Amino acid sequence: MLNILIAALLAQQDVDAALDALAAVKPGEADAYVATRDRVLAFGAAALKDRGAAGRWTADGWVRAMAAEACRVRLENGELARSVDTPRGLLPAEYAQFKMRAPMCTQELVRAGADGVPLLLERWRWTMTKFAFSEGDAGKREEDCYRHAILFVPGQIADARARHFLSEVLASKDREAWRQQAAVSLGQCGGTEALAPLTQTLDAAETPGLREACARAIGRVPEREALDAIRSRLATERDDLVRRSLIHGLGILGSSWGWDSRKNVAAGKADEIRKACAEALVDVLSRLPSEQETIGLALGMVAWPDSENAVEALASSSSADVKDAAAKVLPVLKRALSRRK
Amino acid sequence: MDVDTNRNGTVEAVDETGESAWSTTLGAVMYFNTDDDDNNGSEDYIDSAVNGIADAADLARAFVRTYPVPSGGTVEVLVGSAAQGRIRIFRNSGGAWTSVYSTGASFTLPASEVTAGDVELGIEANTRISPTWDGYATLTLEIRQSDGTLEGSDAVLLRCAPEILATNLWIPEQMHVVNVGSNNSAFRMTLSSVCSAAGVTYVEIPGGSYSNDRWVQDSSEPGIVYLPSTSGRRRVDSVLQLARWRPVDAWCVNALFNPDFDLVRRFSSNSSSMNYGGNLEVFPPHTAPMGANYPWGRIVTGGGTSAPIGGGTPVTRRMVQAYRDYFNALGIQGPHLEVSTEWLAVGHVDEHTSIVPAPANPRGWAVLLASPQLARDVLQSVADAGGGSLTVFTGRSGWQTTVNGILTNTALMTYNDEVQLRMDAIRSYYMTQLGLADSEIIDLPVLFEDAGSGAAAYNPGVVNMVVIPTAGGTTHLVVPDPEGPDAGMPATDAWRTEINTRLQALYTAASPVVITYADVFFSYHTLLGEAHCGTNTVRTPPAQDWWDD
Numbered sequence: 001m002l003n004i005l006i007a008a009l010l011a012q013q014d015v016d017a018a019l020d021a022l023a024a025v026k027p028g029e030a031d032a033y034v035a036t037r038d039r040v041l042a043f044g045a046a047a048l049k050d051r052g053a054a055g056r057w058t059a060d061g062w063v064r065a066m067a068a069e070a071c072r073v074r075l076e077n078g079e080l081a082r083s084v085d086t087p088r089g090l091l092p093a094e095y096a097q098f099k100m101r102a103p104m105c106t107q108e109l110v111r112a113g114a115d116g117v118p119l120l121l122e123r124w125r126w127t128m129t130k131f132a133f134s135e136g137d138a139g140k141r142e143e144d145c146y147r148h149a150i151l152f153v154p155g156q157i158a159d160a161r162a163r164h165f166l167s168e169v170l171a172s173k174d175r176e177a178w179r180q181q182a183a184v185s186l187g188q189c190g191g192t193e194a195l196a197p198l199t200q201t202l203d204a205a206e207t208p209g210l211r212e213a214c215a216r217a218i219g220r221v222p223e224r225e226a227l228d229a230i231r232s233r234l235a236t237e238r239d240d241l242v243r244r245s246l247i248h249g250l251g252i253l254g255s256s257w258g259w260d261s262r263k264n265v266a267a268g269k270a271d272e273i274r275k276a277c278a279e280a281l282v283d284v285l286s287r288l289p290s291e292q293e294t295i296g297l298a299l300g301m302v303a304w305p306d307s308e309n310a311v312e313a314l315a316s317s318s319s320a321d322v323k324d325a326a327a328k329v330l331p332v333l334k335r336a337l338s339r340r341k
Numbered sequence: 342m343d344v345d346t347n348r349n350g351t352v353e354a355v356d357e358t359g360e361s362a363w364s365t366t367l368g369a370v371m372y373f374n375t376d377d378d379d380n381n382g383s384e385d386y387i388d389s390a391v392n393g394i395a396d397a398a399d400l401a402r403a404f405v406r407t408y409p410v411p412s413g414g415t416v417e418v419l420v421g422s423a424a425q426g427r428i429r430i431f432r433n434s435g436g437a438w439t440s441v442y443s444t445g446a447s448f449t450l451p452a453s454e455v456t457a458g459d460v461e462l463g464i465e466a467n468t469r470i471s472p473t474w475d476g477y478a479t480l481t482l483e484i485r486q487s488d489g490t491l492e493g494s495d496a497v498l499l500r501c502a503p504e505i506l507a508t509n510l511w512i513p514e515q516m517h518v519v520n521v522g523s524n525n526s527a528f529r530m531t532l533s534s535v536c537s538a539a540g541v542t543y544v545e546i547p548g549g550s551y552s553n554d555r556w557v558q559d560s561s562e563p564g565i566v567y568l569p570s571t572s573g574r575r576r577v578d579s580v581l582q583l584a585r586w587r588p589v590d591a592w593c594v595n596a597l598f599n600p601d602f603d604l605v606r607r608f609s610s611n612s613s614s615m616n617y618g619g620n621l622e623v624f625p626p627h628t629a630p631m632g633a634n635y636p637w638g639r640i641v642t643g644g645g646t647s648a649p650i651g652g653g654t655p656v657t658r659r660m661v662q663a664y665r666d667y668f669n670a671l672g673i674q675g676p677h678l679e680v681s682t683e684w685l686a687v688g689h690v691d692e693h694t695s696i697v698p699a700p701a702n703p704r705g706w707a708v709l710l711a712s713p714q715l716a717r718d719v720l721q722s723v724a725d726a727g728g729g730s731l732t733v734f735t736g737r738s739g740w741q742t743t744v745n746g747i748l749t750n751t752a753l754m755t756y757n758d759e760v761q762l763r764m765d766a767i768r769s770y771y772m773t774q775l776g777l778a779d780s781e782i783i784d785l786p787v788l789f790e791d792a793g794s795g796a797a798a799y800n801p802g803v804v805n806m807v808v809i810p811t812a813g814g815t816t817h818l819v820v821p822d823p824e825g826p827d828a829g830m831p832a833t834d835a836w837r838t839e840i841n842t843r844l845q846a847l848y849t850a851a852s853p854v855v856i857t858y859a860d861v862f863f864s865y866h867t868l869l870g871e872a873h874c875g876t877n878t879v880r881t882p883p884a885q886d887w888w889d890d
Contacts, residue, residue, distance in 0.1 A: 148793055300765070
């Protein structure tokens with residue numbers, strides 16, 4: 001009995017050591033990673049289960065937990081691992097049949113669900129070079145598609161485990177398109193933890209594109225703090241595109257369909273945020289009537305009943321610009337409200 | 342000089358009246374001779390020969406009437422500057438046609454022949470109508486004395502018949518679909534069966550000959566050209582090849598291009614998906630709110646400028662300018678409309694809009710519009726009745742989900758909230774541009790998802806259907822099976838039930854609808870297309886002279 005316990009203890013130490021070694025493999029060192037991973041896989045899925053649990057995906061521990069979870073999924077769901085490792089939409093013979101003859105794998109990878117996420121993050125960090133992309137430009141398009149999907153999927157399925165990975169990409173010197181997608185996904189899955197990296201990047205980044213992505217990402221965080229972050233910046237933002245994305249973000253944050261989908265959120269919180277978004281949008285309309293198109297869209301998404309009266313009041317404004325803008329927004333809003341009824 | 346001014350197929354003395362102008366009642370018509378009467382695989386206008394009797398019949402006739410040309414005098418025909426180099430003229434000498442004009446400002450005829458008798462000319466356009474040529478050609482006969490003094494002149498005006506694109510109200514004759522083997526066998530079987538019931542010739546295109554490129558709708562757009570003849574209007578079929586540059590684009594060249602079947606070859610090197618046939622539809626005849634009349638309907642393409650769904654830098658995506666210009670220059674179904682599709686991954690009109698006969702409506706047709714709101718409302722009703730755990734896309738490995746799985750997917754729902762706002766704007770656009778009432782635009786349940794590069798139908802896009810009206814009044818609709826939840830007692834697909842109710846309301850007992858659902862899930866839908874995308878149709882045009890309109 002004692003021997004068995006000692007053996008189990010040693011085995012646990014061995015698993016942890018192997019996982020430490022796996023997590024310590026430098027990004028991009030695919031051969032070293034795969035060799036080390038084989039040692040981890042030998043311990044079996046049961047040994048990995050707790051080590052990859054969601055609670056271990058912390059700022060310091062997420063790489064190790066992600067590697068453990070990726071190994072576990074490989075052992076327990078080989079079919080899914082194969083499909084995530086080799087998305088059909090990246091194979092030239094497959095995507096030649098698509099309506100647009102271009103690689104496309106986001107939909108299939110989204111449908112792989114949460115188990116696919118650690119595999120995707122593993123691919124991004126270590127084994128991208130192991131994928132048999134086509135030669136030349138076609139291969140570049142395939143890799144771009146894969147990388148985009150890896151950043152896209154955690155946000156679509158709201159997998160909060162990926163928040164540190166996405167924050168890392170956002171803060172990296174990587175290609176701006178990746179950083180932009182990381183921002184949006186982070187907003188979708190990171191909760192309030194996402195707000196600090198997003199607002200910091202929004203306030204400090206030099207490129208408008210990245211700032212714009214952060215602006216629209218903040219609206220994906222379904223919290224009162226996100227509303228505050230948007231409102232405070234709307235008053236001072238000078239870049240048109242960023243300002244428009246902040247407005248758009250209010251629509252997404254207050255989206256009636258979005259709140260309807262969050263069954264576990266108290267109705268009071270949903271109403272509070274939607275009402276505040278609607279009020280903020282009406283306020284923006286009165287100050288920035290030139291943004292009426294985006295404001296109309298956002299108000300339509302929020303579809304807060306009281307906003308109709310507020311916009312009608314603006315339609316009688318003494319300012320011709322505000323009056324005109326309100327008149328254009330009203331039918332959009334009315335239609336959205338009538339649909340909601 | 343005379344031409345067939347009164348459009349009765351013969352050139353007579355009476356044709357002198359109004360020969361130099363063109364109106365709804367008078368004016369000669371010529372033909373862009375782009376069929377292949379000699380079956381040599383090349384458009385007849387390309388060579389400088391008249392290729393047999395059928396090709397001769399394609400030439401618009403002009404007669405230079407007998408005239409005593411003064412000794413030493415000349416006979417010259419001047420070609421109006423706009424048409425120079427864009428038409429070819431042949432002379433008939435005892436049944437043999439020889440080319441007398443292809444370029445330049447004029448050509449001459451032997452004075453002796455004009456003196457001896459009527460000289461018969463045959464005229465064809467050898468260039469398609471475009472922004473730089475509206476299809477009109479003025480020919481001016483000048484007879485001069487030996488010292489150059491003008492003895493007399495006469496001018497005639499001809500107009501090139503425009504290509505007219507089919508609408509969904511035209512009755513199908515042939516239905517084409519690409520056979521890619523077992524992957525689309527279920528769809529083909531359904532389509533074949535419906536075609537049989539509707540009396541439509543069903544034609545399978547061998548996929549192996551076209552790298553299994555199944556998107557035949559995108560390859561080309563069929564239509565017709567109407568010409569005057571002695572037996573009334575003469576129909577020449579036509580197909581416009583689109584700037585797509587993929588394998589099945591050759592199908593229209595190989596299978597349709599024939600004697601009396603025109604081919605307008607693609608004329609842009611651009612290969613954007615915005616140029617595909619799914620992004621080219623025709624609204625049926627109507628009078629727009631501002632009074633403009635479109636007796637042959639109005640072409641609509643998709644495109645525009647807007648931020649992607651969810652925000653970001655605005656993008657502009659449109660059908661390539663050369664084609665949009667072509668539609669406008671034809672002058673018969675335009676100026677074309679452009680409706681917002683730039684936010685869609687593929688970017689096609691037929692992803693969110695379809696047109697169907699609607700005999701129960703005073704107008705006789707209706708627009709079908711994709712509606713995330715309706716799709717969601719139906720699911721919500723199912724969930725409210727306790728069916729939240731019912732499966733959607735049942736049995737579709739990797740794709741199956743549940744009603745609640747959809748309704749609680751925040752990314753998906755927020756995305757569709759915004760898509761619905763876009764659809765609201767499109768509805769308003771149709772109401773404004775076409776004069777449709779709200780009740781003439783019918784919502785059908787379609788959710789969209791972010792495909793990474795834009796929106797794509799989440800459930801099989803039911804709007805993207807095959808529309809088959811028949812001479813007997815029955816309309817057959819081949820609708821992508823939405824594969825919604827089976828709810829109620831007895832259990833039926835809740836999305837289908839809603840679709841059936843909405844579509845059946847457009848029809849009458851005398852002019853009923855037969856709705857057939859087709860499996861497109863893995864054969865088209867997950868490849869970003871649906872039923873309409875996989876078919877192409879040759880249709881019977883209305884018996885109506887375009888020159889009268």
